[in-house]
Amino acid sequence: MERLVECVPNFSEGRKPETIGRLVEAVESVKGAVVLGTHADEDHNRSVITFVADAGAVVEAAVRAVGLAKQLIDLNRHEGQHPRVGATDVLPFVPVRGVTMEDCVQLAHEAGERLWRELGIPVYFYERAALRPDRVNLEDVRRRGFEQLREQIEDPAAGREPDVGEARLHETAGATVVGARPFLVAYNVNLQTGDIGIAKKIARAVRGRDGGLRYLKALGFELASRGVVQVSMNLVDYEKTSVHHAFEAVRREAEREGVEVLASELVGLVPQAALYAAAAHFLKLENYTPDVVLENRIAAALERKRAGREGKI
Amino acid sequence: MERLVECVPNFSEGRKPETIGRLVEAVESVKGAVVLGTHADEDHNRSVITFVADAGAVVEAAVRAVGLAKQLIDLNRHEGQHPRVGATDVLPFVPVRGVTMEDCVQLAHEAGERLWRELGIPVYFYERAALRPDRVNLEDVRRRGFEQLREQIEDPAAGREPDVGEARLHETAGATVVGARPFLVAYNVNLQTGDIGIAKKIARAVRGRDGGLRYLKALGFELASRGVVQVSMNLVDYEKTSVHHAFEAVRREAEREGVEVLASELVGLVPQAALYAAAAHFLKLENYTPDVVLENRIAAALERKRAGREGKI
Numbered sequence: 001m002e003r004l005v006e007c008v009p010n011f012s013e014g015r016k017p018e019t020i021g022r023l024v025e026a027v028e029s030v031k032g033a034v035v036l037g038t039h040a041d042e043d044h045n046r047s048v049i050t051f052v053a054d055a056g057a058v059v060e061a062a063v064r065a066v067g068l069a070k071q072l073i074d075l076n077r078h079e080g081q082h083p084r085v086g087a088t089d090v091l092p093f094v095p096v097r098g099v100t101m102e103d104c105v106q107l108a109h110e111a112g113e114r115l116w117r118e119l120g121i122p123v124y125f126y127e128r129a130a131l132r133p134d135r136v137n138l139e140d141v142r143r144r145g146f147e148q149l150r151e152q153i154e155d156p157a158a159g160r161e162p163d164v165g166e167a168r169l170h171e172t173a174g175a176t177v178v179g180a181r182p183f184l185v186a187y188n189v190n191l192q193t194g195d196i197g198i199a200k201k202i203a204r205a206v207r208g209r210d211g212g213l214r215y216l217k218a219l220g221f222e223l224a225s226r227g228v229v230q231v232s233m234n235l236v237d238y239e240k241t242s243v244h245h246a247f248e249a250v251r252r253e254a255e256r257e258g259v260e261v262l263a264s265e266l267v268g269l270v271p272q273a274a275l276y277a278a279a280a281h282f283l284k285l286e287n288y289t290p291d292v293v294l295e296n297r298i299a300a301a302l303e304r305k306r307a308g309r310e311g312k313i
Numbered sequence: 314m315e316r317l318v319e320c321v322p323n324f325s326e327g328r329k330p331e332t333i334g335r336l337v338e339a340v341e342s343v344k345g346a347v348v349l350g351t352h353a354d355e356d357h358n359r360s361v362i363t364f365v366a367d368a369g370a371v372v373e374a375a376v377r378a379v380g381l382a383k384q385l386i387d388l389n390r391h392e393g394q395h396p397r398v399g400a401t402d403v404l405p406f407v408p409v410r411g412v413t414m415e416d417c418v419q420l421a422h423e424a425g426e427r428l429w430r431e432l433g434i435p436v437y438f439y440e441r442a443a444l445r446p447d448r449v450n451l452e453d454v455r456r457r458g459f460e461q462l463r464e465q466i467e468d469p470a471a472g473r474e475p476d477v478g479e480a481r482l483h484e485t486a487g488a489t490v491v492g493a494r495p496f497l498v499a500y501n502v503n504l505q506t507g508d509i510g511i512a513k514k515i516a517r518a519v520r521g522r523d524g525g526l527r528y529l530k531a532l533g534f535e536l537a538s539r540g541v542v543q544v545s546m547n548l549v550d551y552e553k554t555s556v557h558h559a560f561e562a563v564r565r566e567a568e569r570e571g572v573e574v575l576a577s578e579l580v581g582l583v584p585q586a587a588l589y590a591a592a593a594h595f596l597k598l599e600n601y602t603p604d605v606v607l608e609n610r611i612a613a614a615l616e617r618k619r620a621g622r623e624g625k626i
Contacts, residue, residue, distance in 0.1 A: 001615070004611070028618065034611070034614040034615055034617075034618050035614065036607075036610045036611065036614050037610070052611050052614070096607070096611075183607070190599070243596065244592075244595070244596065247596050261597060262597070263597045263598070263599040264596050264597050264598055264599065265598065265599045265600045266598065266600065266601070266605050268605075269605060269606070269607040269610055270605055270606060270607060271606075271607045271608070272585065272589075272606050272607065272608045272609075275588060275589050275592040275593075275606065276585075276588050276592075278591075278592040278595065278596055279557075279588040279589070279591040279592040279595070280588075281595075282557070282591065282592070282594075282595035283556065283557065283560050283577050283591055284574060284575070284576045284577050285576070285577055285578060285579065286503070286576035286577065286578045287578045287579065288579070292579050292581070292582055292583055293582070293583060293584075293585050293588065294319075294349075294409070294496075294582040294583060294584045294585065295584070295585045296585075297349045297350070297582055298317070298347070298349065298365055298409075301347040301348065301349050301365070302314070302347055304347075305341065305347050
């Protein structure tokens with residue numbers, strides 16, 4: 001598959017494995033789509049399916065899953081710790097290989113149109129697919145969730161009419177927030193101290209919102225069972241604010257606080273490019289290109305030989 | 314290709330691009346074999362072709378290339394800076410994916426038998442394919458090269474009879490040294506000093522031969538055109554003595570000498586695993602497995618879906 005898009009639908013169901021299983025099947029019923037993993041949270045009553053698909057198949061796979069979620073999940077019966085506006089709450093499209101962000105914005109818009117036309121679900125566009133600057137951030141779109149939106153959506157003064165569809169939520173499926181964004185890397189650094197104040201201080205120092213690294217979100221947490229604290233981060237554009245820069249920033253701040261870095265951990269998936277970049281950084285590699293990686297060279301050589309055999313130029 | 318072997322024949326011809334081109338074609342004439350790159354040195358009058366092939370095709374590809382080299386290269390007419398014993402001088406087999414070192418030793422032995430039976434070229438086995446402990450090192454097999462071997466090979470007292478074939482060199486093709494070894498990573502670290510004595514001292518401190526890191530070879534060089542020096546290394550088993558450990562060892566020694574590390578560089582190809590391991594090391598990644606890499610997870614998921622469709626278990 002040469003044109004790969006990742007899609008990460010978040011559903012308002014986290015307690016029924018059979019529902020999640022059926023949503024996975026709906027995605028994989030589309031040729032060219034594969035599920036990489038799922039995550040369910042019972043407290044949040046929310047689940048996430050991570051799948052990739054060929055650019056020509058990803059919208060169909062998303063629409064099938066959202067359509068099934070509409071049948072299986074009734075938001076009026078949903079309670080859980082996490083703010084949400086829809087049975088399918090969020091639907092981001094992410095470029096992985098051979099597609100641009102602009103391609104993914106178009107896919108998001110196409111998916112949004114289909115959600116309204118075929119399923120009667122109103123749609124808000126966020127992140128890079130946003131049509132209005134006050135809808136870029138998910139939190140600004142979702143605010144207090146379904147119950148509040150249901151009241152405000154028909155009030156023109158509230159300015160919460162959807163980007164696609166009539167200003168009325170679907171009775172049971174609510175609305176869906178659809179967007180395009182870079183690959184998200186979730187990355188934590190654990191510190192050798194029990195003082196959560198230090199973790200929060202470091203998080204404030206390194207995150208973009210408070211003047212730190214631009215594409216970095218960070219919070220400080222306590223890992224009570226281990227007696228240590230954690231700076232928990234989201235790298236929202238790892239090609240710009242890299243994993244290794246986030247690490248070095250936390251390490252420097254920790255040093256200033258007189259605290260050791262114990263370890264770091266990746267949560268979920270990381271693109272190989274991020275690990276290659278980190279290796280090249282720490283090894284001070286002068287000449288690194290992806291072309292020096294054996295496996296890349298093998299793949300390129302196989303493709304060259306195959307293309308040569310088929311007489312392509 | 315699930316069972317991949319790398320093969321790196323060294324030929325005693327480095328000045329005629331058309332010869333090297335024809336040898337490349339000979340390799341690629343075998344289904345399942347692709348050339349990753351070539352390198353020719355005019356001073357050494359020597360070239361290296363790096364190719365990979367399916368385990369079931371690699372010996373055939375090697376034998377075809379050695380057979381053509383026998384026709385094209387006359388060692389009696391060969392002069393160059395590099396010691397050699399054959400038109401095809403060295404023929405190592407390297408496990409890359411889905412094959413063990415033991416598999417590659419068997420492939421080396423199979424190739425050696427064919428070189429004698431089909432081409433009349435006597436063969437010495439080296440590295441992991443060696444049949445005698447005094448033939449593990451290439452230098453112990455090759456010694457002063459073709460001209461010296463031609464005199465000594467028939468003298469039982471010299472102990473230089475081949476492992477396969479009669480104790481007589483092929484008239485024009487000499488002998489070939491065939492073996493199996495781990496993937497070799499060539500890696501240099503450049504230091505901010507013009508003093509070659511420091512580079513040599515550091516090379517001695519870090520290399521296995523003199524008590525340093527076991528699977529590391531190192532030499533000190535001057536990069537006169539740049540006014541700096543270089544510790545030039547071969548990692549002969551990067552999974553044991555890793556790239557990042559070699560880097561850290563050189564950096565520590567350089568610090569002791571009061572010298573900065575300018576940069577490092579990879580020469581040729583590096584397996585992705587080596588870069589992942591370096592990233593995991595410097596980032597202190599607690600939970601790194603190849604499974605967290607997005608591209609690995611995609612490949613595994615595609616394979617799972619394909620296998621499921623074909624009804625395999």
